Amino acid sequence: MAETCDFLATKxxxxxxxxxxxxxxEICRQLASKGVTVVLTARDEQRGLEAFQMLKExxxxxxxxxxxxxxxxxxxxxSIAAFIKTQFGKLDILVNNAAVAxxxxxxxxxxxxxEDFGDWPVGEQIWNxxxxxxxxxxxxxxxxxxxxxxxxxxxxxxPFLQLSDSARIVNVSSYLGVLKIxxxxxxxxxxxxxxxxxxxxxxxxxxxxxxxxREGTVGTNGxxxxxxxxxxxxxxxxxxxxxxxxxxxxxxxxxNCVAPGFVKTDITGDTGYMTAAEGAENASRLALLPIxxxxxxxxxxxxxxxxxxxxxxxxxxxxxxxxxxxxxxSGLFFVQGEPSSFE
Numbered sequence: 001m002a003e004t005c006d007f008l009a010t011k012x013x014x015x016x017x018x019x020x021x022x023x024x025x026e027i028c029r030q031l032a033s034k035g036v037t038v039v040l041t042a043r044d045e046q047r048g049l050e051a052f053q054m055l056k057e058x059x060x061x062x063x064x065x066x067x068x069x070x071x072x073x074x075x076x077x078x079s080i081a082a083f084i085k086t087q088f089g090k091l092d093i094l095v096n097n098a099a100v101a102x103x104x105x106x107x108x109x110x111x112x113x114x115e116d117f118g119d120w121p122v123g124e125q126i127w128n129x130x131x132x133x134x135x136x137x138x139x140x141x142x143x144x145x146x147x148x149x150x151x152x153x154x155x156x157x158x159p160f161l162q163l164s165d166s167a168r169i170v171n172v173s174s175y176l177g178v179l180k181i182x183x184x185x186x187x188x189x190x191x192x193x194x195x196x197x198x199x200x201x202x203x204x205x206x207x208x209x210x211x212x213x214r215e216g217t218v219g220t221n222g223x224x225x226x227x228x229x230x231x232x233x234x235x236x237x238x239x240x241x242x243x244x245x246x247x248x249x250x251x252x253x254x255x256n257c258v259a260p261g262f263v264k265t266d267i268t269g270d271t272g273y274m275t276a277a278e279g280a281e282n283a284s285r286l287a288l289l290p291i292x293x294x295x296x297x298x299x300x301x302x303x304x305x306x307x308x309x310x311x312x313x314x315x316x317x318x319x320x321x322x323x324x325x326x327x328x329x330s331g332l333f334f335v336q337g338e339p340s341s342f343e
Contacts, residue, residue, distance in 0.1 A: 102142025177236025247296025
């Protein structure tokens with residue numbers, strides 16, 4: 001489309017977190033193939049360099065950089081901020097993709113349950129069989145990576161995004177973070193009240209969750225358990241809420257979150273009906289949104305709870321990153337390429 005060409009006529013710079021595999025790697029590939037200069041980041045330097053080398057073999061070396069990044073480490077974040085300042089002087093696109101599951105799963109049992117259900121398995125009994133470990137430390141790491149890591153990246157890189165004429169932030173979320181599947185009524189009320197929503201309110205929810213987790217009262221105090229990934233779901237609900245806050249705070253940006261679908265990645269034990277490329281496509285499309293559209297929205301795939309592989313799951317973020325100029329939405333939550341409700 002001509003509008004896309006117009007947008008990409010200006011040199012664009014992007015950072016993608018959690019990008020050594022799966023959806024993150026596919027987002028890097030898809031953006032770089034469109035001419036965007038992409039910084040592929042990974043917590044594990046060796047794995048990141050291997051992913052970087054693999055993309056170079058696709059002929060994308062002119063548009064790729066690698067930088068080690070641990071989103072839970074403020075010093076690591078400061079290092080990549082300094083790199084961006086020195087290397088580019090500005091940033092156009094930030095894709096927050098880094099995430100952990102927050103538990104240990106029996107993936108063989110999970111795959112069997114997915115086959116039985118024909119979709120994401122639901123029910124406390126089945127998840128008691130799938131989950132083999134779910135400690136407080138794992139839950140804390142999940143929130144620290146998925147929510148606070150994203151927040152740290154935004155805070156560190158906003159000064160460079162403000163130097164762009166068309167800045168955008170894409171937060172790779174999950175349908176598991178949609179409020180209608182959360183059973184904790186107080187948390188749901190806090191996160192759905194857009195008028196009073198603040199970072200402090202979001203983090204009150206996270207603190208309450210961790211307190212209940214520490215006390216062993218997650219189930220009895222009303223946090224949902226029937227979809228299994230409780231800490232992960234809470235972290236993504238917080239991400240969605242923070243996306244809405246950011247969209248109000250930075251009205252000149254295009255800031256959205258996207259549920260790429262049930263993609264074959266490490267978190268799902270490579271179980272799913274979509275590839276990473278498909279999942280990445282919509283995130284990439286959002287990453288290339290022009291200024292002036294809606295912001296603070298959640299984009300869902302066409303089918304709620306559909307199941308994907310890393311290429312398929314990655315295709316969705318890429319699709320969003322490469323959205324053409326003129327009238328593109330912002331501040332939305334996408335599920336499988338379609339705008340969806342946060343609730």
